[in-house]
Amino acid sequence: MSSSKKTITRHRTATIGMVVVLFITLVVYFASESLLRNAMLKPIQREKVDFAKVLDWLPPKTKAELEYRARYLDxxxxxxxxxxREEKLQNAYKLAVHTRDMDEHNELLLPFINDPRYADxxxxxxAYGRxxxxxxNPKAISIPRYHAYLKTLKDPLELFFAWREGRDRLGKLGLRDAHIVNVEFLKPLLEKPLSFFLIRDYSYLLDNLKRNAKRISNDAASRIARKRELPGDAEKVGSMMQLSLDAEKLQNAVNARTDNYSVNDYRKLLTLRDKYQKALPGKETLTAAFELVRHTRNPAERAKIVKTLLKNPDYAKDPMILKIYAQVAGDVGKAEAIPITDFQKFVQNFPDPAGQYNGYLEALRRLNSLRASSEKKMALLRPLLSRKLKDLPFKDYAGFYDQISRCAVYLNDQNAFxxxxxxRDALRESDKPTLKEYLEAKKNTK
Amino acid sequence: MWAIAQFSLLKMRESAFYLLMIVAALICVFTNTADPVSEQIAKGSLFSYAFSGDVRTTSIAMGSCVALIISILIASFYGSSEIPSDINTGVILVILSKPVGRFNYLLGKYIAIVLMGYAIFAFLQLVLFISSRFLGIGVIPYNSWEMAVRQFVPALILLPLIAVNITFSIMGGALGAMIFTALYLIFSIIIAFVPLTMAIFPEGMIPYLDEILFVAHYLFLNPLFYFHDTAAMGLPLTALVFYSLSTAAFFLLTSIYLLFTTDLNAAQ
Structure with missing residues (x-):
């Protein structure tokens, strides 16, 4: 009796023991599994996952289907x-490009076009381009509606992108009469003034217009020659050829402009403007101003920055201002530019002789970088001719006189030569120090 | 318990076993001339996510992978037949009539097979070490402790796998154990990719099924943990040890339950 009781107790203890061990086992299992799983999955960055590579081991058809679905869900x-709103537009556009469902495509993009809240x-x-x-697409918008949208845009870069997007989209539609549609789309560019083409890359749109208009004209002429004339062909031959010539003329004018920018240059200009606006007073402002003044192709903007900086007496004394001011040397003869005489006066009155020299040197470098004419270089350096030998502190000025003599030969200016x-010869033979020696001596005196 | 383990280990003293070891060693040495697994996988592929995290760790040599496969195969062969042969021959009744409980009997068998599995793996590692160090065979040189430890981490999988094998051997006999263990391992490898694909792909990739698969993945051992770079050191390595032990413990508990409920006279 007692033995069977003991056996029952032992069995019960064993059962309880097993349940406890099982419980502990499960707790340890779930905890360790979770820790390991998290450690394994933590380094995965879903944004960087390339679904195509991940599914590379599957058969092509399955891979394509799964890749489409994965990208779609993402x-x-x-x-x-x-x-x-910006994020919504970007993601709606990406999804619309990806989806195979035309209704979903339209549902994603039409609200941006029809809702006035998104107009700006x-x-x-x-969205418009797509x-x-x-x-x-039964709900596609017409070319005149796209043109109406283009008229609402103010930012030059945004406007250029809109033109480019429209043209690129038409190119991707696989239209049989793509050249005719392209001409219809790009024709309004010919009505724009030259100042409109601040972005140089419009050139390729004009080139496209030129080639397509010529093609329409040639096609019409060919039909007439083969006696398969269509209504309006006779007018087309002339009008489209004229359009092509106009486009070519405008394209040449855009390419010839020196004050327009490529897309990248314009983006850089916007960045530099922003940097200048946000720069802290002192060295940072001067550095940002120098970068902006050198990059901008607008003499008025350059002049405004220089004038603003000169109002501050600390900046006016800083040697860096000479480098900034020297950038106006390239604006000789341009409207809204600072007169070169102002720059020359400023340099001559600058307290440091080394600064004076560097001011001229920087201005000359600027002119050389712009491949300026001898006339402009002479206009910059002419005041140096009135200086006397004793007023010239360094031998290095000989370089300027050498430059003047060469410009004088070109301009047939006997006196200047x-x-x-x-x-120049007197300086070379004199015992005056070079700029380097002058600066070293100055350093030692300090 | 030790006596039972010793009794089982004695079976290893066969000339065929030694011959098998020589062949296994030669295979390991030759396969070690191939690039490590992690370097054979294209970057950005699904398998690269399965094996590598963002931490730079020592690679697992190809020879080590082969050594592990050989260890698993031999341990499975022995593990599948140990308890069923005892039941079939009635030896188990003789043993249990002694002052040895079912728990001690099972643990003894388990320890014997684990020791055997690790002994084979350690022997093959030693061969790889010697061939790398003195003969210059192998893509990755065995020149640091870190390297040696890294090769042994995947071998932790022997702990749960042998327990799984023993459980299936009690349930389905020797042949059943081999088949079920192989199937379990294959399913485990497939299911192990479920959490990974769920992390890589957006939600709802396979509607409703991903939740079911996620629950199902708890029922299977995750072999990827043993090969992933993140589990090579620190806290994840400790977690891996606990994961292996807890999984092994779960299957051993099931085995004990089966030993208590199975009619051990049935075979006779």
Missing amino acids: LRQKYDRSTT LPGLYL MLYDPK EQSTRL
């Missing part, structure tokens, strides 16, 4: 989680 989730949204051209003209060569 874009859909990004779109659903968008918080700002940067990058809206993406909805442009497509004959397969004689004066400059005399001063």
